[in-house]
Amino acid sequence: MKKIMVGNHAVSWGVMLARAEVVSAYPITPQTTIVEELSVLCADGRLKARFIPVESEHSAMACCIGSSAAGVRTFTATSSQGLALMHEMLHWATGARLPIVMANVNRALGSPFNIWGEQSDSLAQRDTGWLQIYCESNQEVLDTVLQSFKIAERVLLPVMLVLDAFILSHTAEPVDIPDHQLADEFLPPYRPDLRLNSKDPHIFACLAPPEYLMEFRYKIQQSMLQSKEVCRRVDEEFGKAFGRKYGLVEPYRCEGADLILVTAGSVTSTARVAVDALREKGRKVGLAKLRLFRPFPKEELLEITRGADKIAVLDRNFSAGIGGIFAHEIRAAFCNEKSHPPVYSYITGLGGRDTTLQNLNEVIYQTYERPRPEEQSVWVGLRS
Amino acid sequence: MSKQIPLLREGEMPYQPISLGSMEWNKTGSWRYLRPRFENKIPPCNEGCPAGQDIEGALVLIGKGKYLEAWDLFKEENPFPGVCGRVCYHPCESSCNRGDFDEPLSINALERFMADMASKHRRKPPLKKREKRPEKVAVIGSGPAGLTCAYHLVRLGYGVTVFEALPVLGGMLRVGIPEYRLPKKVLGQEIDQILELGVKVEVNARLGNGLSLEDLKEYQAVFLALGNHKSRSLGISGEEAEGIMSGVEFLKDVNLGKKVELGKRVAVIGGGNTAVDAARAALRLGAKPLILYRRTREEMPAFASEVHEAEEEGIEISLLTSPVKVISQNGRAAQLECVKNRLGPPDEDGRRRPVEIKGSNCTIEVDQVISAIGEEADLSCLSKQVGIRDNTVPTDERGATKQAGVFAGGDIILQPHTVVHAIASGKRAAIFIDSHLRKENWEGLFEALRVGEKGSLSMKRYLQEERERVPLSGKTVLLKDLNLDYFEYQKRLKMPKAKSSRRTTSFEEVNLGFNEETAVEEARRCFNCGVCNLCDNCYIFCPDVAIQKGKEGELNIFDYDHCKGCGICMEECPRDVIVMEVEGR
Numbered sequence: 001m002k003k004i005m006v007g008n009h010a011v012s013w014g015v016m017l018a019r020a021e022v023v024s025a026y027p028i029t030p031q032t033t034i035v036e037e038l039s040v041l042c043a044d045g046r047l048k049a050r051f052i053p054v055e056s057e058h059s060a061m062a063c064c065i066g067s068s069a070a071g072v073r074t075f076t077a078t079s080s081q082g083l084a085l086m087h088e089m090l091h092w093a094t095g096a097r098l099p100i101v102m103a104n105v106n107r108a109l110g111s112p113f114n115i116w117g118e119q120s121d122s123l124a125q126r127d128t129g130w131l132q133i134y135c136e137s138n139q140e141v142l143d144t145v146l147q148s149f150k151i152a153e154r155v156l157l158p159v160m161l162v163l164d165a166f167i168l169s170h171t172a173e174p175v176d177i178p179d180h181q182l183a184d185e186f187l188p189p190y191r192p193d194l195r196l197n198s199k200d201p202h203i204f205a206c207l208a209p210p211e212y213l214m215e216f217r218y219k220i221q222q223s224m225l226q227s228k229e230v231c232r233r234v235d236e237e238f239g240k241a242f243g244r245k246y247g248l249v250e251p252y253r254c255e256g257a258d259l260i261l262v263t264a265g266s267v268t269s270t271a272r273v274a275v276d277a278l279r280e281k282g283r284k285v286g287l288a289k290l291r292l293f294r295p296f297p298k299e300e301l302l303e304i305t306r307g308a309d310k311i312a313v314l315d316r317n318f319s320a321g322i323g324g325i326f327a328h329e330i331r332a333a334f335c336n337e338k339s340h341p342p343v344y345s346y347i348t349g350l351g352g353r354d355t356t357l358q359n360l361n362e363v364i365y366q367t368y369e370r371p372r373p374e375e376q377s378v379w380v381g382l383r384s
Numbered sequence: 385m386s387k388q389i390p391l392l393r394e395g396e397m398p399y400q401p402i403s404l405g406s407m408e409w410n411k412t413g414s415w416r417y418l419r420p421r422f423e424n425k426i427p428p429c430n431e432g433c434p435a436g437q438d439i440e441g442a443l444v445l446i447g448k449g450k451y452l453e454a455w456d457l458f459k460e461e462n463p464f465p466g467v468c469g470r471v472c473y474h475p476c477e478s479s480c481n482r483g484d485f486d487e488p489l490s491i492n493a494l495e496r497f498m499a500d501m502a503s504k505h506r507r508k509p510p511l512k513k514r515e516k517r518p519e520k521v522a523v524i525g526s527g528p529a530g531l532t533c534a535y536h537l538v539r540l541g542y543g544v545t546v547f548e549a550l551p552v553l554g555g556m557l558r559v560g561i562p563e564y565r566l567p568k569k570v571l572g573q574e575i576d577q578i579l580e581l582g583v584k585v586e587v588n589a590r591l592g593n594g595l596s597l598e599d600l601k602e603y604q605a606v607f608l609a610l611g612n613h614k615s616r617s618l619g620i621s622g623e624e625a626e627g628i629m630s631g632v633e634f635l636k637d638v639n640l641g642k643k644v645e646l647g648k649r650v651a652v653i654g655g656g657n658t659a660v661d662a663a664r665a666a667l668r669l670g671a672k673p674l675i676l677y678r679r680t681r682e683e684m685p686a687f688a689s690e691v692h693e694a695e696e697e698g699i700e701i702s703l704l705t706s707p708v709k710v711i712s713q714n715g716r717a718a719q720l721e722c723v724k725n726r727l728g729p730p731d732e733d734g735r736r737r738p739v740e741i742k743g744s745n746c747t748i749e750v751d752q753v754i755s756a757i758g759e760e761a762d763l764s765c766l767s768k769q770v771g772i773r774d775n776t777v778p779t780d781e782r783g784a785t786k787q788a789g790v791f792a793g794g795d796i797i798l799q800p801h802t803v804v805h806a807i808a809s810g811k812r813a814a815i816f817i818d819s820h821l822r823k824e825n826w827e828g829l830f831e832a833l834r835v836g837e838k839g840s841l842s843m844k845r846y847l848q849e850e851r852e853r854v855p856l857s858g859k860t861v862l863l864k865d866l867n868l869d870y871f872e873y874q875k876r877l878k879m880p881k882a883k884s885s886r887r888t889t890s891f892e893e894v895n896l897g898f899n900e901e902t903a904v905e906e907a908r909r910c911f912n913c914g915v916c917n918l919c920d921n922c923y924i925f926c927p928d929v930a931i932q933k934g935k936e937g938e939l940n941i942f943d944y945d946h947c948k949g950c951g952i953c954m955e956e957c958p959r960d961v962i963v964m965e966v967e968g969r
Contacts, residue, residue, distance in 0.1 A: 096401065156400075194398065200406060201410075203403040203407050204400065205400075205402075206401055206403050208401050212391075212392075215394040219394060219397070219399060223399075
């Protein structure tokens, strides 16, 4: 069944299809309508979940940690300042190995106050041990919710799926709603071995002295590394069940390309149009859509870009002093390779500013013209 | 050599940081350094009642519709709830914490309500009694002090005889208070209940009139409660004329049903309750009374409500007016010469003294003058052994006089001249006559029996075995001790009154009493200061689920195995019932 729906409702419907049992969240623009729709679905019985209203995002995540520890499929959603407020609890969820799924609607962090799209909020949580998946369309958003629960529950790590403010969250697109029975077959109920049980009390997330903490951290690292393979397999399974799959990094017209653009999120769609136009003109431009950010799909990206002369990375985010975070990650991932294309870094579309076709063409021509990447990221569309 | 602790390898560890063993052994209460405990405290109304009645306890019962049980509780301490519910000046209400919040509880009206319900149901109080004892006690005077003492002494096992000078029992309750404030039927019922316990009485037996303390040798103890029945004289010229009588005499005649001829114009001199009672009684006999008082309304010692009711009934009060001379015609008072006063500096008792305004003399036409400027005791019948000072009988803290075995109470000792203080002194005497006759140590009794810190004693506790007595809290709960977030403003309910037009022509009762619905609603306004009413706030708020429900009607139970001592229960208790104490280690 196809429905026209905004990206936020695609999240909510994905959660309904996943039969989450607890939803606890605090509203924040542009995430609010996810929670609104979920409360409606809970109220009218289409989603049989306990909806727990709380007084802050910190409490929302604490609440999710409690319910997930009790062995219950748990969901929350937030954005920007709300995600920042959760920060402490994000580490806790990972350390306690709780497969919570969260949707984060990318939004700039204040100050200055800004409610529009930017990836800096989710990327600032890079080191919390959450898997991160960036979505391009509303269909991918819904599908990724189902995939996320399956991945999280297999590797026992929390998953954050990310969608752009307004461009996805508040824009309606046709979305194919999977059949509920098929969804149930794809995602069986969550029944963990270890869970809170008053008849058999244990300490959960107990004190780990210096003798033990490193071992627990090592286990997380192992699981995170294994999770890449799990993500790949879950995507395959999803493809078999529903006829759609996304990969970890999606190559687009990369055959024989000398320059490959790297994007994440909804700007990918604009980039597809730019690439198509330049290919028409005979330019050998390709596109790699980075879907998975944690764990980082280094091998996949390396494989796609191996034959290219240059990589141009579009970052809708920035880390002061470093510049574009995706570009920085790619450079770090490739640095020990014998040979890899040089990485050109571009910052674009901060605080919800549109990244236009014109901006993308500018990025591509600049990359062609310059023999070597600038030391610092180049700011596209800056009024200097 | 130190022992090596074998550490698990990474592969042997669980994926979650979780204890491998069960944690059932871990009683998290061991983290606690403060321990909560339920401790009922003293409600200020109970402390404020000189008769030491469990007012808070009775209000709870009324709120549950258990009116008769509430009355039983009062009867433990005081044989006269029907009387007090009508004439007590209710210091309990001025102590009520609601008074500082919105308006105090109508405790007095509720006391009357439960007594009326008991009367309607012909209830006999199931009183606790002790075994019979061989000693006998004589009580002189059958007013509230004497009869209360007799009531408690009989319960304590003594043979008691009450000697009353008048032909009727009740003292000032009978002959001093008019029918419209205290119906004789109500008084009679409560006296009958005392007599039914086995109290003997001898009426027309006046001390000093063929009866002396020496005649009472067969009694091992005596309680003197003669009362103040002598009216002070005006001390002005012409006072001995016909047509002048004392308020005490007038009220006694009216109360005993004698026919009193007053004429129309009646001047009542004085500002106390006797004066107001006399004026209102005169009004009901067809006269047109005028109250003359030498100071202003603020200094009037009569209860404000009585003064208000008198004015409602149309009685005039001439303030700052003193009589100086009675002018007679044919040997009968015809005119009263008066002067006007202004207020001067305060005298010894703090009230401003009236100062005569020179040349302000005027005369008032009168048919009758009633003087009611105060009563005093007539102690001429008592021997020096008892010890008399300033026309009162000095007593120690027990109510014992200088003469061994002779105790005293009521208006003849140095204490406020109110019904409830008389009742309190009677109960106190009963307790200490008992300890005197048993030759027991009495010093510890004040601490063991006190209801708060204002001197009230509990007969209920006295009748309990020492080990049965619940430990007493040293704290009276005040408004600042309550968690006011839990209380809402709610109007005080008042008794309906008979229409003033009807009141002027009959001696029917003025206040008409609560109905059941009003009584329950008013009783439920009670904050239950310092007493657990099982509201379950502690149970609801405990974040560790460390408070368990008690059995039906009993206190909740702290689960000290798991209580962390956070104190939230104490904070959220609306009525200051939970105390936190340092954990013993």
